[in-house]
Amino acid sequence: MTNGKPVSIIMIEDDEGHARLIEKNIRRAGVSNEIIPFTNGTDALNYLFGTDGSGAVSAGRQLLILLDLNLPDMGGVAILEKVKANAHTKRSPVVVLTTTDDSREIQRCYDLGANVYITKPVDYDGFANAIRQLGLFFSVIQVPETP
């Protein structure tokens, strides 16, 4: 992720411990991009779409969204839907990283345009390994600039 503008990783994760562990393991994979954490959906939506909700604030940004589905104030699916429906954010890759392994939920997320769906492993070794591999993945993918 080293093409022109730096890519920002938007991490929407309500559990601060999880957020910290994810950040640590991504860094271990050698990813040094800016990580912007949000612990609830409302703040994340404000950042992505601005206070007017138009999404114009995201114009020209290069974003990669890491999304947890279980948020305290709204469903992560609702955020995914909004991101993929907005002209400014729809091309930003969305990685759903959650504990849910319900097959219907996974289908639904891909239907709505999720790019990657990862179930958080319960044991920490698995978890750390998955995040590190995700970090390696981040380091090679191309992220388009938002229009």
Added chain:
Amino acid sequence: MPISQAFFQRSNALLLAIGIAVLVIIVATSLWLTTASERYFGEVTAARAVRSATADLLSLVQDAETGQRGYLLTRDESYLAPYSAAASRVPDQRLRLEHAAARLPEVTPILQRVNSELEQKMGELAATVEATRRGDIETALNLVRSGTGKRLMDELRTDLSAILAVSEKELREAIDAQVTASTRLRWTTIIGAILILAMAGAASWTIISYTRELVAARREVETLNVGLEERVRERTDALVKANEEVQRFAYIVTHDLRAPLVNIMGFTSELEAMFKPIEAYVGAGAAATPEQKAAAEEALRVDVAEAIGFIRSSTRKMDGLINAILKISREGRRELRAESVDLTALIETAAAAVHHQASAEEGGGIEIDAQVPRITSDRLSLDQVMGNLLDNAIKYRATARPIRIAVRTRRERRGWVKIEIEDNGRGIAATDHERIFELFRRSGTQNTAGEGIGLAHVRTMVRNLGGDIAVRSELGKGTTFTVTLPPDLTAYRRSAEA
């Protein structure tokens, strides 16, 4: 008046019996009156026979006398023909009269007199005719002149008139009796007809009413059947809902308990890794480089503190979750006590508890419109439900306007009670209308403290009371929670157990 089957059968049998009795009476009376009529007709005929026999006898005697007079005047045998004819027929005629008059006892003495007068008269006539035949005119004329014949004739006339009068009287009486009998027959028939019609009417009325009641009863059974199907459907819905809820609950519990567990395991592993620079620094002892020292200090001061902080907060979170689950589980097991609750007073008390918060601003307040005074239910559960919902209304107010809350109670169909709590707060997005009832889930900006337990708890309690809770809300405008409860918890529990 409802007609029982026994009453219907008894009354119909009674009406039938009365009808048959009336019919028998009519037939018997008709027979009796017809017989009487026949008897009166016979009497009329007999009286007529007496009358005609009397008149004929008189006429015969007069014929005989006329013939005798003619013969006495002319002494011509040919004038004697009427006499001879009459004289020969008189005995027959007399027998006819006797026969006809046999039924009239009052005539008998007169008839005896008539017989002797007739004998004497015919004797006198025969004597004069005999004398004339012998040529002894003088004797014959003397016999006539003596007046015996005339006297006998007069007496005969008087007596026969008396018989005539008696027969006339008999005739009149018989005709009168016959008229009376036929009048009676007519009236008996009319009254009988009316009675039978009345019986038939009464029987028809009973049958029609009974049939109508049967139809009504069948309709009621059909309605009950439909109601039963509806109740089965309701119960099935409730079961499906309860099942889904159990699944959601299990899912949420495992998911939410798992999240802090991942933290604990993660930061424990991290902690292990953090000790590496410290071990290296300690192991190096006096030979430790400044870099090793710095790394060890960094790990000890920052990373270890952070890791322990997260482990501690995660265990605290787990403890909190387990307590919340225990609370809900205990609530589900709590023995409910059904009692008659003054619903209006209960709502007023709950409203009074938060009133100062609601009316802190100008224009704010709680309005109560109660139309259901009482409900038989568990008071503690109702208290908690009302308290939670009112607390929420105040907690999630819209910052831009003073809070207004309206509480309404209404009677629904089948006596169910509907409680509506409407507020003008910040509202709930449509996507979160189901989520808010789930354990540990909240909606909207997290600007107030809370664990996401209140509504899950409220729903568990309402469902335990046999009711349900629903939400109607528009983001930014306000929210209405609708609680529906059965009017009587004991009746609900009975039918749920059945």
